[in-house]
Structures are given as structure tokens and as C-alpha cells.
Amino acid sequence: MIVDGALTESITHPTFEILNVALNVCANLLISMNVKSYKKLIAKQLNQDFKSAVEIVEIPFTQPTANELLIQNKFAGVNGGFDTLLCRGDVPYVNLIPPFDLGVEAVGKVVAMGENVKNFQIGDAVITTARGGGYREYQLIDANLAVKAQEATPELLTLMPTGISALVALEQVGEMKSNEVVLVTAAAGGTGHIAVQLAKLAGNHVIGTCSSEAKADLLRELGCDRIINYRTENLNQVLKQEYPNGINLIFECVGKAVFDTCVDNLAVRGRLVVVGFISEYAKELEQITQPRIYHQLFWKAASVRGFLMPHYKEYMAEGRDRLLNLFYTDKLKVAVDPKQFQGIESIPNAVEYLLSGQNCGKVVVRF
Ligand SMILES: NC(=O)c1ccc[n+]([C@@H]2O[C@H](COP(=O)([O-])OP(=O)(O)OC[C@H]3O[C@@H](n4cnc5c(N)ncnc54)[C@H](OP(=O)(O)O)[C@@H]3O)[C@@H](O)[C@H]2O)c1
Secondary structure, eight states: OOOTTGGGOOOOSGGGHHHHHHHHHHHHHHHHTTOOEEEEEEEOSOOSSHHHHEEEEEEEOOOOOTTEEEEEEEEEEOOHHHHHHHHHTOOTTTOOOSSEEOOOEEEEEEEEEOTTOOSOOTTOEEEEEOTTSSSBSEEEEEGGGOEEESSOOGGGGGIIIIIHHHHHIIIIISOOOSSSEEEESSTTBTTHHHHHHHHHHTTOEEEEEESSHHHHHHHHHTTOSEEEETTTSOHHHHHHHHOTTOEEEEEEOSOHHHHHHHHHTEEEEEEEEEOOOGGGTSSOOOOOOOOOTHHHHHTTTOEEEEOOGGGGGGGHHHHHHHHHHHHHTTSSOOOBOOOOEESGGGHHHHHHHHHTTOOOBBOEEEO
């Protein structure tokens, strides 16, 4: 814990002198600010409703162990769907029992580190993607799990892990090619707007769905070839009329009737990647009784494939490096939703906002 002086305790070996100075500066800063504890958001119980499941708790600082960084989170990415499902106990591959920490990706600054950490300095900007590491003011993390960034900006949250998910889903699961027709649903969202650009960069004709003119403007800027505002146009009609040969690759985020329409409009040997089903997250899952979809798939030799990033971990590092490179060389535009959410207290509203479908780009909370 950072009680007065605890972090300033000296390490005597001369090679640690610089580190000591840095640690002391950081610890003194925290102490002079009288910061002895910080806030985080936890799930205190499983509940259908995110707001009823969560609680803000104040916890004391703990010192970084030898290989750890203490990071002050500046921004955290909001994953309203995952957060809600987690708090309902509906994420089978983790199956967490409350209380558990929430949030995943964060961008912040290194404020202290253990004596074995060599590759970081106090003040370095870093991105982290550890489950439980996002919705908190500070986090301790193994230095190997933090990625250095040029600056601590919220834009980075569109890339890790959101953008990586888009890349891996398209390439590894969707077997993305060139000169095909690719459809992205929820195209102006955090994940979708990166998927649109990656599909364009690969040389495809890209269709994107969205629900407002502001979102359509963003998609136009990103080079989307056919924008379908599903509030003013009928998705099924447009696809049937304008794409009679069907869609080769579908990056499907929405679920329910949108999923059914997508399956119905797959091309011969088309691939639909189930990236999510956000239309079901805010409510109980819909129970359906309808013909089995193998009738629709078989005659076209089409396929529906599930995607879940944690099952494709081996592609993360390469995907991250490629996306950061595209971003830093201005080949990839990123959109952060302009609505401001400030502090741990604002996270439940940010989750609700995302699930209401209003956002354009990645939803971010600032600390
Ligand atoms: N499988 C994975 O590993 C993985 C990883 C990351 C994200 N995802 C999935 O990717 C999808 C997008 O996630 P995100 O966090 O980036 O969110 P997001 O796309 O930034 O926001 C959600 C968007 O979904 C659209 N939407 C369409 N119908 C909706 C409905 N009935 N209710 C609410 N929203 C609706 C809304 O835009 P429009 O109405 O304009 O379409 C809304 O802005 C989610 O399904 C998420 O679970 C999956």
C-alpha cells in the first residue's frame, strides 16, 4: 500500500538510483496529493440490469511487485454488451463469481514500477487490455502486458482490443479476400468503423448499415461504398435489389432480424461472421422457433461462423502492431464518440448509452 513513505523506501543498489528517484517522485506526488486510495467499479452481484449489478468501491494502493507497473488510467473503452452479459453471468467462457472487477481496455500513464522493469519509464503512455483493468482509476499490471504508445489519447482505445477484433474476425474467421462484397452491420460503431476500413483497405466493395445521418456521414468519410440507414431504407430490399448475387462476407454485430436478413442474402460460398448480437444485450435473450438455418446455408455452400476474440489470442500481437502502424501512418481513421463520460460514476450511463444505439465511434470514459 502507498501509506506515507512506503513507496519511497530506498533500493540501495546503485543501478537502481534512477529508478528510485522516479519512484520517489511518483510516490511523493501521490502522497502530496493525499492520494492513498482509488476507485474502481465492480460487479457486486449478478443482475439482468447492469446498474443494479455494479458498485463503486474505494481501495488502497498496493505497491507494484518486481515486474509490475502502476498505471494511472486516463481513458477506458466501454464494451456495453460484454459488460452487461458479464454482470448477468451470461459469458460462459469466464463464468465469474461476484465480486469481480470490470472494464477491459485502458490508456494511461506509468506512475510507478517494480525493480525488474526495464522497458518503461515514469510518465510513459501505455495501453492495456486486461479484463478487470479498465473501469478503475489505477491498475497494477505485469509490465509484459502493457504496450507503449506515443501519447495517452482516447483514440487508441479504438484499436485495442476493438480494432484487433475487427481485423481477426475479418481475416481469420471471415477469410477476407479482395474484390468481394463485404457487409458490416453497426458499421459506425466502435468495432464496425474499423471493420469497414479494413475491408476497404483489402480492396473490397463495402456496405455499411447504420441508424442516422450523422453516422452515415462518418461512413462516407471512411470510404464506405453503400451506406444503408436502416431507419430510412429496408435492408433486405436494398440487398435483394442491388446485390442479387448476394454478399460474400458479412461482419454481423446486431442479431435478431438483421442476422436473419444477412443469412438470407449470403452469396454462394458466402461467410457470415457472428461478431455479436447487440440488439439482444439490453433485454433478455429472445427465444425463437423457426426453420433451421441449414436449409439456407446448404444450397449455397455458405457458412455462419462464430467469432470470439479470446479464442484467437495468438493473432493479437501481430494485429496490434499492424493496426498501430496503420493508425500512426494515417492509413486508418478512428472515431471516438463525442459524448463525454467523466469518472467511475459515469460508467453505468456510458454502458446504457452504448446499448441505446446512439453512439458514433467508440464510447470512452475519462478519468
Ligand atoms: N466477438 C468479439 O470478440 C467481439 C469483440 C468486440 C466487439 N464485439 C461485438 O461487436 C458489436 C459492436 O460492439 P461495440 O462495443 O463496438 O459497440 P458499438 O458498435 O460502438 O455500438 C453499438 C451499435 O450497435 C448498433 N445497433 C444496431 N441495432 C441495435 C439495437 N437494437 N440496440 C442497440 N444497438 C444497436 C447501434 O448503431 P446503429 O443502430 O447505427 O447500427 C450502436 O451504435 C457488439 O455486438 C459486440 O458484442 C464482439
